[in-house]
Amino acid sequence: MTDIAIALNNKIDTITSTHSLEETLAEFACNRGFDCYAFLRIGSPQIDAVSNYPVAWQRRYLQNSFFEDDPVVKKARRVMRPFMWSGGHKERCRTETENDFFNAAAEFGICSGLSLPIPAGGAGIAILTFASSREASTQDAPIDPVCAAACVGMLYGLLRRDSGKEMRSTVTLKKQERICLEWYAEGKTYRDIADIEGMAISNVCFHMANIRRKLGANSSAHALALALRTGVLPLH
Helix, strand or coil: CCCHHHHHHHHHCCCCCHHHHHHHHHHHHHHCCCCEEEEEEECCCCEEEEECCCHHHHHHHHHCCHHHCCHHHHHHHHHCCCEEEECCCCCCCCCHHHHHHHHHHHCCCCCEEEEEEEECCCCCEEEEEEEECCCCCCCCCCCCHHHHHHHHHHHHHHHHHHHHHHCCCCCCCCHHHHHHHHHHHCCCCHHHHHHHHCCCHHHHHHHHHHHHHHHCCCCHHHHHHHHHHHCCCCCC
C-alpha cells in the first residue's frame, strides 16, 4: 500500500482520454485488491462523477443527493489527506443518517475503501476513491499525501480538459433503443428485456448493437456509462 500513489502516478501518465482514464482506473483498482473506483468532483452547483460503481447505486446517490450525508465526503473535507474507511466499523461520532448511508452502500458491494481528496475550486472538492466489497481496517496506510494529491490533481485536470468534448452528446436513441438501455441500466439481461417487453432476443441484441454504434462504445456497459454521463439516458 505504501507505493500506491507512486504506482497510480505512473498509470495516470499513460492516460490520453476520458475513456482510457476509466479503463486505467478500473484496472488499477482490480490490481490493488479493490472492486471499483469513483472519481467525484463536488462544486457549486455542479457535481461530476466518473465511476464503475454499480449503475443503480450511482443513480440512487445522485438522485438522493447522498453527497450531503456521505461520511466519506465529510471526512475528506475535514482532513484533506488520504484515508481508509469502512462502513462496518461503528464509530461513536457517526450519526444514524451516516450509518444508514453505509448500510445502503453495502447493499451494492461498497463496504470499505481508500479515498484521496484535494481542494477543487473555491469550496469544491475532488475525491478519488477505490472501494471494496470486503470490510477492512480503517488504520490509515502510509501514503505520501503530496504524491496522492498530485495524482488526483492530474485526474481533475484531465477531466476538465475533456469535459467540453465528452460530457455533451447529440446522440438520439429511438424509443425501443431507449427502453432496452433503461432495462439494462436496471441490471436486466438481454433475455430479461426480451421477456419483459415481449420481443425476440435478437431484436434486443439489434437495439443494443445500435446503441453501442451510436455512442462509439466497445461494450454495452461502456455504452451505458457514456449514455449516463452525456445525458443521453437521464439519471432520474
